[in-house]
Amino acid sequence: MSNYNNHNQRSFFFNVDWVMVFLYLALCTIGWFNIHAAVYDEKHPSIIDISTVYGKQFIYIMVGIVVGMIILLLESRFLAALAPAFYAITTLLLLVVLVIGKNVGGNQAWINMGGGFRLQPSEFAKFSTCLLLARYLSSVNVKVTELKSFAIVAAIILVPMLLIKLQPDDGSTLVFFSLIFVLYREGLSPYFLVTIATTIILFITSQLYNEYYIAGIIIAITTLIAYLNKRNRQTIFKALVAGIVCIGFVLVAKPIYNHGLKQHQRARIDVVLGITSDTRGVGYNQNQSKIAIGSGRLWGKGYLKGTQTKYAFVPEQSTDFIFCTVGEEWGFAGSVVVLGLYLFLLLRIIFIAERQRAPFTRIYGYGVASIIFFHVIINIAMAIGVMPVIGIPLPLISYGGSSLISFTILIFVLIKLDSNRMGII
Incomplete structure (x- = not known):
């Protein structure tokens, strides 16, 4: 029995993807030092x-590392079996936060936990949604291309989205759209991705140019x-239908934009599109972030030597705009290293x-990749x-307990499931 246990321990050790563990620790460490630089107090x-x-x-x-180690000691089948329970708990927390948040x-x-610590349920809802989505899509006779299965999948994703939208947290709401890549990998028609991309392009161009020209x-x-x-x-008919739908969307895009979005949301989009310039108002954060990143040049100003950072020109610099600290103090070279770690x-x-x-x-796994990809692309795109x-x-770099722990759970659950890859769940 002793030899059997030793064999299992050795197998577990070698099956854990230590490359993933290293990347996790590297990003956490980079985040910690950059948070120190962003809000340094003499x-x-x-x-x-x-x-x-x-x-x-x-x-x-430290808590994240402990959580990660605990996850690695769990039974893989336990994680799959409790997917509905995890989803139910986070859904309940999303309801609770609307009442006492x-x-x-x-x-x-946020839910106050005492001692200056707060819990953000929307961060953990990403994990539970990925887990339940994987549980359902991996079930026998479930095909995302069938209407019934697609409707259930849509419900799994939309329930947390709608509850988060009520907070209202638009950023976390949009993250769930990234799960479309999971559905695409599992057989959803590429026309869905093409439709989404076309809709975004038409929406942007309709704000920049006359709709009749478009x-x-x-x-x-x-x-x-x-x-x-x-x-x-058949092709002619499809082209005519697509053309009519596109023209119809272009003609209603501006009214939707003007009346469907709040004034501050329109102002932020107008600044990004170059329709307006407001470096002292709604565009202040991004303008200061771009100055900070640009001032870092190739090698950066050095650790704790960033002037934009030191004098707190950029609001929310330890959270939403942490990347500008990387750009200012570590320069283009440091930014490339961070982006390289995320790509890896x-x-x-x-x-x-x-x-x-x-x-x-x-x-x-594809759910985890989709969520991390969306976070990285959107956060850095905001900063620049x-x-x-x-x-x-x-992910793992911005300040915040809920964010760091939720990404830790996302990543270490995948590492644990992968360590049992020769089995079938």
Whole structure:
């Protein structure tokens, strides 16, 4: 029996993807040091001073490591079996936060835990949604291309989205749209992705140019497609329907934009699109962030030497705009290192997902990759001014206990499931 246990322990050790563990620790460490730089207080110079933000982040990292180790000791089947329970708990917490939640920055998204610590249920809802989605899609006779299965999948994703929207936390709401990549991997038609991309392009261009000019271009493209396929009536019909739908959307896009979005949301989008310039108002954060990143040049100003950072020109610099600290103090070179680590992490997650025998782990892996990808792209795009500010953290780097612990759970559950990859869940 002793030899059997020793064999299992050795197998567990070698099956754990230590590359993923290393990437996790590297990003957490980078985040910790950059949070220290972003809100450095000369009266509290120690990076582990728990009376400071960076000291609290150290505690969150330690808690995250403990949580990760506990997950690795769990039984893989236990995680899959309790997916509905995890989903039910986070859904309940999303309902509770609407009643007793603390309002911070206009969002009622936090539950006070005492001692200055707060819980943000929306962060953990990402994990539970990924887990339940994997559980359902890996079930026998479930095909995302069938209407019934697609409706259930949509319900799984939409329930937390709608509850988070009520907070209202637009950034966290939009994160759930990234799960479309999971559905695409599991057989959803690529036309869904094309439709989404086309809708975004038409929406943006309709704000920049006269809608009748855009409609004219669509008519010209539709006519050209019809002419090139004049012997294929089915293709001509599809082109005409698509053209009519696109023109209809363009004609209503501006009214939807003007009346469907709040004034501050329109203002942020207008600044990004270059329709207006407001460097002292709604565009202040992004303008200061771009100045900070640009001032870092190639090698950066050095640790704790960033002037934009030191004099607190950028609001929310330890959370939403943490990347500008990386850019200012570590320069282009440091930014490339951070982006390289994220790219390596995403590629590793996809590699892990594709080597699975169990559909459950593969689907869950793609969910993790989709959420991390969305967070990284949108957060950095906000920092460099090519996306409107919607307030989502940079995974494992931004300050915040709920964010760090939720990403820890997302990643370590995948590591645990992968360690049992020769089994079938």
